[in-house]
Amino acid sequence: MNQLKRRHLMQAVAAGVGASLVPGLALAQTQTPAAGGERRFAPQPGAWRRFEMSLEVSVADHQGLTKLWLPLPDIETDYQRSLDHSWTGNASVSRIVSDPARGVRMLYAEFPESLKTPTLSLVSRVQTQSRAVDWSRPGRVSEDPAVLRANLAATELVPVDGIVLKTALEATQGARTDVEKAQAIYRWVIAKAHREPKTRGCGTGDVRTMLETGNLAGKCADLNAIFVGLCRAVGVPARDVYGLRLAPSAFGYRELGASSANLKSAQHCRAEVFLKAYGWVAMDPADVLKVMRQETPEWIKDPAHPLVAPVNKGLFGAWEGNWVAYNSGHDLRLPGSAAKTTLPFLMYPQGENRSGRFDELAPDSFKYTISAKEI
Known part of the structure; x- marks a missing residue:
């Protein structure tokens, strides 16, 4: 299992903030x-909430070398803290990478052609609060x-x-x-x-x-x-x-x-x-x-x-x-991708192999589940 842990020095600065409309502009x-x-x-x-998110991916179409890119909840703001990420699976390569121009971080994994069922499970723990x-x-x-x-x-x-x-x-x-x-x-x-x-x-x-x-x-x-x-x-x-x-x-x-x-x-x-x-x-x-x-x-x-x-x-x-x-990235390039085009944004799991880039909205060929629990 690989794991990235981050310590947090920031404090919530928005406690007690009101939600009234701008005077004169209601x-x-x-x-x-x-x-x-x-x-x-x-x-x-107010109070921070803590969640554990789980994303599990299974690729049915295993033609050639398979590559996956999974979005990470990996930002630090006054409304969100990233605690840690861990992942398991049968990838030959797995690491956190960034889009070279936008700096958007994601989990990248490679699976050899000989592997019939590439699988990857990502667990992220985060804290959130309303703003x-x-x-x-x-x-x-x-x-x-x-x-x-x-x-x-x-x-x-x-x-x-x-x-x-x-x-x-x-x-x-x-x-x-x-x-x-x-x-x-x-x-x-x-x-x-x-x-x-x-x-x-x-x-x-x-x-x-x-x-x-x-x-x-x-x-x-x-x-x-x-x-x-x-x-x-x-x-x-x-x-x-x-x-x-x-x-x-x-x-x-x-x-x-x-x-x-x-x-x-x-x-x-x-x-x-x-x-x-x-x-x-x-x-x-x-x-x-x-x-x-x-x-x-x-x-x-x-x-x-x-x-x-x-x-x-x-x-x-x-x-x-x-x-x-x-x-909050636009026009992203997936590090290591063979695709010549950019993604307008990264909000869904992404993948590709010899057959091309997977359709993230086609569950029959690119299967994944996402769940979360408050901890």
Whole structure:
């Protein structure tokens, strides 16, 4: 068994942070309680939760040398701590590697051609907590200029010029500050886009195509990518954060949590924006749209609906600690891969052999299970 252990010197700095909206910028649909009363959704930082995640992969198609790349929940923030990773299996080579350009860390394994059933089991232990910005306490937050530049740049699927810039300027017309721009774009995405349950996986995040066709339907990697792209286009640093839901929501929303028994379809992309007076701030318009489309049998079209309003308010500046982040990388190259193309993101297990790259969404040929338990 190989094992990587990391010590943690950081402390939780967000305890007691409030989740109120920015003064004077409250979303119109949440200014007054809806008739019949609203559900509650108000994540707050506090006690850290500890989870053990298990990912088991079995490859049925064993043509030639087999290679696997598994995403690692390996970031250190004020809402997440990586404790350790360990793995077992019948690989001839296994080690932690990084994408050369983005620094995204992953577990890499090789299996010889003679091996009929390549298997790999990865166990990661992490701590998470909810996060929420305190809008009543602005300050001046510093960040590495290189990080900010990277999160203003275009990616292969998320340009920041052309129709993306045009749309962003229209969405933010009249907004002057970075907070006003972020809120205008958040509101625009919820008003103009919608979740499409039939989209494979989490979507691809092809923002240009969505805007050019006018078809703003998809899942989290599509919908939050629109938000991130529009923010970047008007000079507000933003990034997608790719991860996995681990446990049910504490607020009773079925669609905002997951059963730890089977997390194979629990991948979820969130978003962040960097606001000068607050630092990196949590965002998730995609989950607002998910609640609107799937929380009830009826497709809710109005974000002022009493079921949706607290989520609409809460996910501008907060998110719940029942989710773990893998990374925030775009346009990734898998170290050692024969593929000439990049991955838009790494949120699912990846693999390849002589037959080519595996389809991570095809369970018949590329079998894996994901589970988690709170410890």
